[in-house]
Amino acid sequence: MKYIFTLLSIFFSLNLLSQNSELLNELDLVLSNKKEYSLKKEAKLDSLKLEVEKINTLGKGWERYQILLQIADEYARYKFDSAFNYSKQAIDLAYQINNANAIAYTKSKFGHLLVSVGLHKEAIDTLNSVITSHLKNEQLQDYYGYKVRAYYDLADYINDEYYAPSYRKMARSNVDSLLKYKQSETTKPVMTKAIRFLAEYQLDSAAYYYNYTLKNYHTTLHDEAMIHSCLGFINIEQGNTNEGRDHLIKSVIADVQTATKEAISLIVLANYFYNHNDLERAYRYILKAKEDALFFGSKQRLLQVSEVLPKIEGATLLATEKSKEKATRILWVLAVVAFVVIVLLMIVYRQLFDLQKIWAVINNQNKELKQLNTELQEVNKIKEKYIGHFFNTSSTYINKLETISKSLNTVLVSNNTQNLKSILRSISPKKERDQLFHNFDEIFLSLFPSFIEEVDKMLDADKKYTLKPGQILNTELRILAIIRLGIIENETMSQVLGVSINTIYTYKTKAQNRSSLSTELFFERLNQIKSV
Known part of the structure; x- marks a missing residue:
């Protein structure tokens, strides 16, 4: 049974590693296409600006106001200066057309914009100047939501024992006000509750409401970016670092896809990888976060980047120096090895040179031996032929001598000179x-x-x-x-x-x-x- 649990744990670990790898690959792919999302945003803004230019005639102030407000909303998380400019134009136009609801609503959104760059006092002053009776119920929900964020952000910024508690208390009272005007179809009330628990460091309750929102509401990409960012923080604080990292990755992906430059998830993710010794990713991500903060124009985000960037750069430089030292040591070792190899090669070359000489001598001797063998074979053939011929010829002459000897003996016995002459004539x-x-x-x-x-x-x-x-x-x-x-x-x-x-x-x-x-x-x- 113990082995089954071990195998199951290995399987789930491998499955988790695979999912993490897929998420990181998706993140890197989205970041590589970051420019394309920005181009889509720019194209949409250019289209809206063209519409504004067309609506210049009297009597169409309301239509112009609505488009200016839409442009300001598009710029709100993309580029602060432009968002500020178009928000001011929308407020001015609201006053020109003397629309009390438009004035109140636009000023409340303008206050929220100021919060995003850390202008807390200006943001709260602007929000407090809004005449809430001129807002509709669904607008009041957003208004109090803006005040909740403004007071909680101000409390986190000051973070002291005297002012911060009072700002948190004011934030909680605005949560209560928001819940009076909550719209059942929207995520704002639930997410505001989650923010309140998160600000009070009641992490389990905050995580519950964020997960509840994801499961039970139709969320936008921007909502998902915010929720995953907060869930990432909560999980990391609770020690669930892998889950926290995955939530941060999902948050960054959503931010990039919505061309959101005013975001903190990439900064937190870079810091996460720094703490886990993945300096290459940490440095790459913090540079992209710095690029976004500069583009958006948020001093608050630049300050947050400046808290993380130096330590990542320092660690990266230290790692680079260590790598250089290691590379230097390796180079020295390689140089020594190369020298030894060269010496060995010279010895081997010398031996090969000597061997080539020996082989040349052996080859020449082999050639000479082959030649001698050929000549010997030829000589043997000649010997065989001519020795055979010698014996045949010798045998023939011996037979002839034997015949002549017998003939001469016969002649000598018979004393017949005539036969002797005949015998001598036969010899030529x-x-x-x-x-x-x-x-x-x-x-x-x-x-x-x-x-x-x-x-x-x-x-x-x-x-x-x-x-x-x-x-x-x-x-x-x-x-x-x-x-x-x-x-x-x-x-x-x-x-x-x-x-x-x-x-x-x-x-x-x-x-x-x-x-x-x-x-x-x-x-x-x-x-x-x-x-x-």
């Missing part, structure tokens, strides 16, 4: 030598079938050999054949061929003169002729 050294050369030629060409063609390739075109009918090799080719077999001594060749040394030299010279090749190249090419 020239015929035997010609037969020897014929056999030599046949065996040689069986070993070197392309010999004549290869020799002709070395000769000049008009000096190639032409053999007589029935002739296998002539004397010159035979001498070249003997040289190809490795017999180069003129004396040996003269004995084999039965001619003088001068004759051998003459034939060799004639053969060489048939070619334009040098003597060395001629005999080198001759010895390169391959056997079968």
